[in-house]
Amino acid sequence: MDNFNYHRPSKPADAAKAMKKAKDGKFMSGGMTLLPTMKQGLASPTDIIDLGGLKNSGVTAAAAKVVVKAGTVHADVASDKGVKKAIPALAKLASGIGDPHVRNRGTIGGSIANNDPAADYPAAVVGLGATVQTSARKIPGDKFFTGMFETALKSDEIVSAVEFPVPKRAAYVKFPNPASRYAMVGVMVAELKDGSVRVAVTGAGPKVFRVPEMEKALQAKFSADAIAGIQVKAKGLNSDIHASPEYRAHLVNVLARRAVAAAK
Amino acid sequence: MSDTGIGARVKRKEDHRFITGKGQYTDDINxxxxxxxxxxxxxxxxxxxxxxxxxxxxxxxxxxxxxxxxxxxxxxxxxxxxxxxxxxxxxxxxxxxxxxxxxxxxxxxxxxxxxxxxxxxxxxxxxxxxxxxxxxxxxPHVVDAAKAAKSAAQIHDVAPNNTVFEWSLGDKTATDAAFSRAHHVTKLDIVNNRLIPNAxxxxxxxxxxxxxxxxxxxxxxxxxxxxxxxxxxxxxxxxxxxxxxxxxxxxxxGFGSxxxxxxxxxxxxxxxxxxxxxxxxxxxxxxxxxxxDAHGRDHVTHAELAMDAQGRILGLKCHTIAGMGAYLSTFASCVPTYLYATLLSGQYAIPAIYAEVDAVYTNTAPVDAYRGAGRPEATYVVERIVETAAREMKIDPAEFRRRNFVKSFPHQTPVIMTYDAGDYDASLEKALEIADYRGFAQRKAAAAKKGKLRGIGFANYIEACGIAPSAAVGSLGAGVGLWESAEVRVNPVGTVEILTGSHSHGQGHETTFAQLVSDRLGVDINTVSIVHGDTDKVQFGMGTYGSRSGAVGMTAIAKALDKVEAKAKKVAAHVMEAAEGDIEFKNGTFSVKGTDKKMAFGEVALAAYVAHKFPTSEIEPGLKESAFHDPTNFTFPAGCHICEVEIDRDTGVTEIVNWTAVDDFGTVINPMIVEGQVHGGITQGVGQALTEGCVYDPDSGQLITGSYMDYCMPRASDVPSFKLDFTETKCPSNPLGMKGCGEAGAIAAPAAVMNAVTDALGVRDLPMPASPHTVWKALHATKMAAE
Incomplete structure (x- = not known):
């Protein structure tokens, strides 16, 4: 790991200022991706701006929405009684991220800002129709994830919270990569209170995506049978030694059906 | 049996040090x-x-x-x-x-x-x-062993076509003759996947x-x-x-690496x-x-098995390409030859065997011994093809094996080995009972109702370990002898230090070796310490691999203990003023036959060092003896493992739902440690079968599985609670009757798993690791063919 300048601002404005001044700065929340990447020499920022000093963590769960502050670690989302009651699918998703170390350091803000194509949270943000609150504005979940490791965030913009509307029912089902346990495919299915249905898939493609055909079919009839025949196209999906695009496409269907069956 | 002697479930003495972080590993030393x-x-x-x-x-x-x-x-x-x-x-x-x-x-x-x-x-x-x-x-480079001989890459000037050797074992003429008489021939192409050890x-x-x-x-x-x-x-x-x-x-x-x-x-x-x-x-x-680190396995094999009309095996032919990596590691050449082809008879009386092994260089890390070293590869060939033959001939796989078992001992195979003792029927029958083989059809039907494919697979493995007789390995090309040394130092107060040439790196020698001493000298196990791993302390030793520390290392200790007892008897005889022949030694006490005179072991030790009461011109002071032990044969642990799997049709995920292992390790010193070895060995073998596989990119030659992000080690959740049992035939080539247990699980497991997986899927073969993706592809291909 190369040397870097370390900053720990206590106000978002100071964090943005430090970023502007840095030659090649990086915001760090839990550091669960950034630090291993730096250790491997794959990233070598001149400045680390540690957002831990913002002390921006905590969950508020109400009847209509759940707000998770950006610095909240996965373990806190997973164990929060309010989340478990309001959106059990979100608590379950958080409980399956990484390992206990990651869950107790990694944060929702860090996860979505990094936008790893195999991360779990993007499926929740898109699948539950969440809104991302940043230091500057509100970004609809659908517009937040723009490409592989790319988001709508500006270089000095910081995620401050994610607002999840409480759905009628939802479930997240993940097929972990056998080695890394990242989502090889993860599917969030949610029926929102307005009756609309969302199906969001992570891990399978370069970034999280929705499956409109499934959403339409489920809106007509919310049952696993309704989507049994709907296959996503394999073309463009991720390919590695663990899964071909065809296998991933197949798993999207299997997991979506299982999520529908498990939705509550 | 005392509570710390041979056969006792003594908790490992070394574990307190390890689990409290007080071990001294090389990196801890500054x-x-x-x-x-x-x-x-x-x-x-x-x-x-x-x-x-x-x-x-x-x-x-x-x-x-x-x-x-x-x-x-x-x-x-x-x-x-x-x-x-x-x-x-x-x-x-x-x-x-x-x-x-x-x-x-x-x-x-x-x-x-x-x-x-x-x-x-x-x-x-x-x-x-x-x-x-x-x-x-x-x-130009080549990473695939099967392609190495015809590759444009010339890795070493001395080795045209990247070929290290083209070796053979067995009688080709006799084997061809056996095949010409065959009623049925089963052919199988299989790959023994390359593994990375990961200590x-x-x-x-x-x-x-x-x-x-x-x-x-x-x-x-x-x-x-x-x-x-x-x-x-x-x-x-x-x-x-x-x-x-x-x-x-x-x-x-270490696992060999x-x-x-x-x-x-x-x-x-x-x-x-x-x-x-x-x-x-x-x-x-x-x-x-x-x-x-030196990698393991990497074999590409074509095998053929010839049977008569009753399913009796007439002959086995096998051709293997063994990837050696870019250089020959320390013992690399013996792994795909004398540790492999010599075990191709398995547990079966096969009249004729002929094996050819071509060893090739590839532009990959060197390949050498890895837990089992050659024997997992041999067992995989034998047990996969035997299972396939039984299916093809529509004979129950257990019955097919039973018909072909070696039944009398000693048994000379056509591939060098002389099996000294065993009872393969006994382990099979016991395993069938524990696994409830009869109930399998019912369990399969119940699984089908849940949409799961259930399969069952056997591995009736044999291995040669406790390596081994120096003269034998020397005649086969080894540069060293494979005996072991021991020294028993009895201190004046009666505590005992055992210096051994074996080396413990997880095996628990500090416990099992002390159990032997406690058993033989009748002393408290806590008064015995085991010294190993330092060339300044231990005079010489050949180390620990090939499941040899019990059969070879402990036998050397036993011989030195015999000498200690003999000398202590002499000392005791003088001190108690009795004839040496009248001294009896039992439970740590020397006594004079027919009298109430007696001395504790510690008292005799002190007397030996004080040296007041015996003629030092005849008996040297002190109590310290050493021994070297070179066995007369390899040992032949064998057993029957039965694996049952359920496969999720939708995802291709294989779950191991039952595992029965009945092993014959001869004398068992500490059943708890032996069970631990079996658990670990099976899990490692399950890793090979279901999760692990070293992948080099053929285009770039880069190691794709270069971290745990891509190299998938088995996890606790990948294995069931094992049902273990033992049968026992004593090993005749060492006085303790021990055979060795360190590698058995890793030798048996891959074949058991893959026999079960192929049974569930109804396919002849599937490459290891049978990952969900691989299994799904097989399911998908079957579905496509059906449509």
């Missing part, structure tokens, strides 16, 4: 003025080294020295050796290419060691290494040179420190043996003199373990 090494490694699979540019260092860089192949050549330091000579069918010796400790002009795999940086800190060494500019000229503790070394005495010390993660000293002394020419001390302290797992002598440790001890005697420490990063 010497005065220590420096740190970091290796510059090849990023290419095959390339010439055009130039190495070393920058001008500033004091803040902390660089103490940088060394390359030129320095090695300058000091005439010999290359790494392969200590087992194999001759090809045409009589020519194997083609061993040079294996310098730092590359000289050429690199042959990604991770090959090019240069070493020695610096004041690990970070400085690593940072400096990144600034060394090596210019490479890329050459929990990465390799590490500290080399130091003492200028005052011109003496070297090497701390290293070795399974056999004396062999390391011998090789470093005799072949690298670094120092004569009396000027080199090798210490292998606590070692955190720490048997070998590696470049890094030799470099550390050599370069220490180059920098004036400051110690040099190197600890592998996990990435280096993946790249540069």
């Amino acid at each position: 010497l005065k003025d220590q420096t740190y090494a970091y290796f510059v490694r090849s990023p290419y699979a095959h390339a010439t080294i055009k130039s190495i540019k070393i920058p001008k260092w500033k004091p803040e860089d902390g660089v103490v020295g940088v060394f390359t192949g030129d320095h090695v050549a300058e000091d005439k330091i010999g290359g790494l050796i392969c200590g087992w000579m194999i001759h090809s069918k045409d009589g020519s010796p194997m083609k061993a290419g040079p294996h310098p400790i730092l590359a000289q002009g050429k690199v042959r795999y990604v991770g090959d060691h090019v240069a070493v940086v020695v610096a004041e800190s690990k970070e400085q060494a690593k940072a400096a290494a990144a600034r060394i500019n090596v210019s490479y000229g890329e050459l 929990m503790e990465p390799r590490a070394a500290i080399g130091s040179w003492d200028a005052g005495n011109d003496h070297y010390t090497l701390y290293t993660t070795s399974q056999n420190p004396h062999v390391a000293r011998l090789v470093i002394s005799a072949f690298h020419g670094l120092a004569p043996e009396h000027k080199l001390r090798v210490i292998a302290p606590d070692v955190g797992g 720490k048997i070998f002598i590696y470049a890094e440790e030799v470099v550390c001890v050599w370069a220490s003199k180059r920098i004036g005697g400051r110690p040099i420490k190197w600890t592998a990063e996990r990435t280096e373990s993946f790249l540069a």
Whole structure:
């Protein structure tokens, strides 16, 4: 790991200022991706701006929405009684991220800002129709994830919270990569209170995506049978030694059906 | 049986140290003025080294020295050796290419060691290494063993077609004749997937040179420190043996990968003199373990089995291509030959066997012994083809095996081995009962109702271990003898120190060896300590691998204990003024037959050292004896493992739902430790079958599975709660009747799993690892064919 300048601002404005001044700065929340990447020499920022000093963590769960502050670690989302009651699918998703170390350091803000194509949270943000609150504005979940490791965030913009509307029912089902346990495919299915249905898939493609055909079919009839025949196209999906695009496409269907069956 | 003697479930004495973090591993040791090494490694699979540019260092860089192949050549330091000579069918010796400790002009795999940086800190060494500019000229490469002989890559000048040897074993004419009489021939093409060992503790070394005495010390993660000293002394020419001390302290797992002598440790001890005697420490990063530890397996095999109309095996033919990697590692050549083809008879009376093995170089990390070493590969061939033959002939696989078992002993196979004792029916029958084989059809039907495919698979393995008779291995090409040594030092107060040439790196010798002593001398197990892993303490030893520490190492201890008892009886006779023949020794007490005179073991020990009451002209003072033991045969553990799986049709996920293992290890010293060995071995074998597989990219030659992000180790959740049991036939070639248990699980498991998976899927074969993706592809192909 190369040397870097370390900053720990206590106000978002100071964090943005430090970023502007840095030659090649990086915001760090839990550091669960950034630090291993730096250790491997794959990233070598001149400045680390540690957002831990913002002390921006905590969950508020109400009847209509759940707000998770950006610095909240996965373990806190997973164990929060309010989340478990309001959106059990979100608590379950958080409980399956990484390992206990990651869950107790990694944060929702860090996860979505990094936008790893195999991360779990993007499926929740898109699948539950969440809104991302940043230091500057509100970004609809659908517009937040723009490409592989790319988001709508500006270089000095910081995620401050994610607002999840409480759905009628939802479930997240993940097929972990056998080695890394990242989502090889993860599917969030949610029926929102307005009756609309969302199906969001992570891990399978370069970034999280929705499956409109499934959403339409489920809106007509919310049952696993309704989507049994709907296959996503394999073309463009991720390919590695663990899964071909065809296998991933197949798993999207299997997991979506299982999520529908498990939705509550 | 006493509560700490042979057969007792004694809790491991060493575990308190380990689980409280008080172990002393090589990386825990820090010497005065220590420096740190970091290796510059090849990023290419095959390339010439055009130039190495070393920058001008500033004091803040902390660089103490940088060394390359030129320095090695300058000091005439010999290359790494392969200590087992194999001759090809045409009589020519194997083609061993040079294996310098730092590359000289050429690199042959990604991770090959090019240069070493020695610096004041690990970070400085690593940072400096990144600034060394090596210019490479890329050459054609090959990573696939099956393609090596016809590849454009020429890896070693001495080995045309990248062929190390073309070896054979058995009688071709007799085997062809057997096939000509066959009613049915089963043919199978199978791959034994390449594995990366992944010991929990990465390799590490500290080399130091003492200028005052011109003496070297090497701390290293070795399974056999004396062999390391011998090789470093005799072949690298670094120092004569009396000027080199090798210490292998606590070692955190080896699985074979720490048997070998590696470049890094030799470099550390050599370069220490180059920098004036400051110690040099190197600890592998996990990435280096993946790249540069010796890998395992990597066989591509075509096998054929001939049967008569009743399903009796007439003959076995087999052709194997064995990938050796880019260089021949220390014992690499014996693994796909004498540790493999000699076991191709399995548990069966096969009249004729003929095996051909072509060993080839590839641009990959060297391949050598890995838990089981040759025997898992042999068992995989035999048990997969036997299962396939039974299915083809529509004979129940248990019955097919039963018909072909070796039933009388000793049994001479057509491939060298003489099986000394066993009862294969007994382990099969017991396993069938425990596994409820009869109830399988019902369980399969119940699984089908849940949408699951259920399959059952057997592995009736045999292995040869406790290696072994020196004369036998010598006649087969080994460069060393494979006996073991022991020394029993009884202290004046009656406590006992056992010095052994075996080495414990997870096996629990501190407990099991002490159990033997407690059993034989009747002393408290806590008064016995086991000393191993230091060439200055233990005179010589051959180390631990091939499940040999019990059968060979403990037998040496038993022989030394016999001598201690004999001498103690002499001392006791004098002290108690009785005839030596009247002295009886039982439960730690020497007594005079027919009298109430008696002395405790400790009292006799003290008497031996005080030496007041016996003629020292006849009996030397003290109580210390040593012994060397060279067995008369290998040992032949065998058993029956039955695996049941359920496969999720939708996802291709295989779940192991039942596992029965009935093993015959002869005498069991500590059932708890033996069960642990079986659990670990099976899990490692399940890893090979379902999750693990080393993948090099054919286009770039890069190691794709270079971290745990892609190399999938088995997890606790991948295995069920095992049902273990034992049968026992005593091993006749050692007085304790022990056979060895360290590798059995890893030998049996892959075949059991794959027989179950192919049974569930109704396919002939499936490549390992049978990952969800691989299984899904098979399911998908079947579905496509049906539509």
